[in-house]
Amino acid sequence: MEKPGVLIFGYGNPSRGDDAIGPMLLEHLEARQWEGIELLTDFQLQVEHALDLEGRRLVLFVDAHLSCPPPFAFGPLTPACDASYTTHAMSPAAVLQVYREIRRREPPPGFLLSIRGERFELGQDLSTAGAANLDAALTFAEGLCVRPQLAHWLSLCGKM
């Protein structure tokens, strides 16, 4: 069965305060039916997620961000190697790079929706600011789902 051409990937730990923002945005999106769009969640990004990019024409990553301007930021991704001192963290750009390395071709165009988060302690609920930022980002993300086209997404880059 052919995969949906668009993948939206929200990731984060639902039990760590604003780290839940990514998965929560996808929960809201799941309430509607989006033709040609697959929604995927996980705790965090890792190398095997490069396999989820196969057969896509557009990919959107959604995550909480510690320091992006509130309420959110949206922009294109360029494949790049991660250089973290730990294997625990992987960026969306690194996932695209993994795809490039293992498939020996360019990954589908990728975009990142970073939503400003304020607190990330284990057991905490969403912060008030985080919840407000999530609401704003959800409206924006729904707009992306209504017009899941590369040219349109590119025209929105840098806007909030």
Add this chain to the structure above:
Amino acid sequence: MYEYLETAKNPDQLKRVVIDPVTRVEGHGKVTLLLDEQNHVKQARLHIVEFRGFERFIQGRPYWELPVLVQRLCGICPVSHHLAAAKAIDQLVGVDQLTPAAEKLRRLMHYGQLLQSHALHFFHLSTPDLLFGFEDEAAHRNIVSVLQEYPETGLKGVKLRKYGQEVIRVISGKRVHGSAAIPGGMNKALTAEDRDYLLKDIDDMILWSEEVVGLIKKIYLSNEEYHRHFGAIRSNFLSLARPDGALEFYHGGLRARNERGETIFDHIDYRNYTQYLREEVRSWSYMKFPYIVELGCENGWYRVGPLARVNNCDFISTPLAETARQDFMAHGNGGPVHESLAFHWARMIEMLHCAEAIKDLLHDPDILSGDLVVKGEKRLEGIGVIEAPRGTLFHHYRINEDDIITRANLIVSTTSNNQAMNEAVRAVAVRYLDGRQLTEGLLNHLEVAIRAYDPCLSCATHALGKMPLQLELLDAGGVLIDRMTKNGDGRITH
């Protein structure tokens, strides 16, 4: 060995080089180096902000929630916490022995977890990041040529990891945060269809795992002199072991051996762990320092994880991994292998064992049985110990008469390796930074030493903007001389 570098005699007269995160947010690591006027390392410490809040997270919850709840402690090895919690809860419900089917399903899930976690390490090994001998052009060329003999290493690494994830998904029902272990057993049987699905690719997984062991060995030996001394330390080792001394991940007795391979204690019921292990608190670190009580806090620190397990066991029960283990141990010339970078080699031997063990279990008829749960009489204390990918993991709970968790204690693998990581950082600092101009390349050596242990940081706090490393050079008066920041995406700001 390098303990003299933990605290300098006159720190106020030393220059301070700090590899420091921007904020002390959970999940960050920081390396502090104090240099004298000649740029000799006089003090080195590794600060890791261990994940916190788990006690608050767990206490006050009914115990039966824990196998699902504790998966949220860690986004990297949720299954390890799930199974360790399940083992503790088995005791709370008075169960000391599961049915054969339940135990084998848990083992299968655990092998899947280890396989996928170790495969992740392999993937990172095949990148230039591990060619840390780049200062030696000849060694660099050697390693590059080795990698060229093994095509598609990256793709195989990802597929190995994906396979491990599929084993977990098939047993737990979901890709993420499925439920499988319940008090006294498992919640569903494996179907023949799922068994056959996993069997389809297992021979490839074994073949690739064996190739990887060969690859890692070649990489290691292609620059053997460098690898032998890089971050080299000697230590005691702790792990579980089977009653017959075999390598064991799911259930066994505690075994500790000293740096010469002599037994300190063996076949200890881990429910008595507090009689054998204690945790020391130090003022300069958020993380505790466990040690073997019999040896005292100064000499009783130990290592856990692949190097400890492969050193400690008498044999591995699957043939290809056992052959690889003997080959590995020959490298130690009759004693334990101690080099920090040998962790990578030992890790791949374990991955091979997991692949072989998965195949054996898939051919075991017990794995399809529906006899999955045992009941017993309630107890108020439960302890579960398991060998997680990074090392021995302890979950210890107490409940009240209302089945509510009143107390929880976790010792995670990274805590047990805390002293060892400090020692490795010091060893690298003494050898490679002492008396030399600081460069990005030299500082990368410190990262490589830390990465060999792959500390589990923050347990699932990965939000973008975290986990940078920052280096600051301060004079003895605290005045900033220079600063270098390595961001999470690898960009260097200087």
